[in-house]
Amino acid sequence: MQALPMRSVLVTGANRGLGLELVRQLEEAERPPRYLFAGCRDPESPRALDLRNLAKRFSNIKVLKLDVDDYGNIQECADQIGKILENNGLNLLINNAGVYFGGDLSEVTPETMMKSYRTNAVGPMMVTKALLPALQRAAQLSDELKKAAVINMSSSLGSMELFDNKNEIPLAYRISKAALNMVTKCLANELKPHGILCISLHPGWVKTEMGGEKAPLSKEESVRGILKVLSMLSDKDNGSFLDWRGQRLPW
Numbered sequence: 001m002q003a004l005p006m007r008s009v010l011v012t013g014a015n016r017g018l019g020l021e022l023v024r025q026l027e028e029a030e031r032p033p034r035y036l037f038a039g040c041r042d043p044e045s046p047r048a049l050d051l052r053n054l055a056k057r058f059s060n061i062k063v064l065k066l067d068v069d070d071y072g073n074i075q076e077c078a079d080q081i082g083k084i085l086e087n088n089g090l091n092l093l094i095n096n097a098g099v100y101f102g103g104d105l106s107e108v109t110p111e112t113m114m115k116s117y118r119t120n121a122v123g124p125m126m127v128t129k130a131l132l133p134a135l136q137r138a139a140q141l142s143d144e145l146k147k148a149a150v151i152n153m154s155s156s157l158g159s160m161e162l163f164d165n166k167n168e169i170p171l172a173y174r175i176s177k178a179a180l181n182m183v184t185k186c187l188a189n190e191l192k193p194h195g196i197l198c199i200s201l202h203p204g205w206v207k208t209e210m211g212g213e214k215a216p217l218s219k220e221e222s223v224r225g226i227l228k229v230l231s232m233l234s235d236k237d238n239g240s241f242l243d244w245r246g247q248r249l250p251w
């Protein structure tokens, strides 16, 4: 099975953390993507300075405003990508943007529940919907079935089978990632006839603003693993839940 081509890639939440590291390592690859779209909700803010500096050095990196909570903006961003790609199609969509709200039942609020659900589950689905024509185009460009993929950055905390009551219980986060896992299953089923794979991916517990200082994994190590897993994806992985080492996780 031919490896998934990474000629055109969109990473959401690309201004910091794992998203920025994904852009960095994709750019450092032996064959960097021709089009590397870096979605970021506020490209002009100080939080996007590192991404802007990276994009100044490499003309294939296009920084685009993409707030996954804003459906109008998602469509504008998809239109911009479509214009830049023309007939080339989008090979890889990495739905990486995410939010984390901690807290158990005594602390959870409707606002933290809804915000988590909107950003972590609804956002990835709507971004995929808006980019479907570009993903389909990439999948149609060749006889090979496996030419385009959607990667949903999930978490082992969203797994029901791995539920461990000794762990911290970030209710809103866990529930939103469990919902995202169902998004993966549904999209894997619906997009399969189009030759588009969809998987959930757990990046490990990683030192980022979200993961915190105690996390055992560096961004560099996690992303190296993720990109290796992505390069080896095949049809049999469609609709599965993998971690950064390529190990299957239970739902």
Ligand SMILES: NC(=O)c1ccc[n+]([C@@H]2O[C@H](COP(=O)([O-])OP(=O)(O)OC[C@H]3O[C@@H](n4cnc5c(N)ncnc54)[C@H](OP(=O)(O)O)[C@@H]3O)[C@@H](O)[C@H]2O)c1
Pocket (backbone or CB within 6 Å): 012, 013, 014, 015, 016, 017, 018, 019, 040, 041, 042, 047, 066, 067, 068, 069, 095, 096, 097, 098, 099, 119, 153, 154, 155, 156, 202, 203, 204, 205, 206, 207, 208, 209, 210, 211, 212, 215
């Ligand atoms: N770190 C871990 O240990 C870990 C473990 C399991 C899963 N994950 C998952 O991996 C992904 C990346 O995590 P991370 O550790 O890199 O988190 P992070 O350091 O907190 O970065 C989160 C990124 O998402 C962006 N974002 C948040 N809401 C957004 C929105 N509405 N629209 C667009 N972008 C938005 C942030 O942008 P702003 O700068 O604008 O806020 C930021 O770029 C997340 O989905 C997370 O759930 C992380």
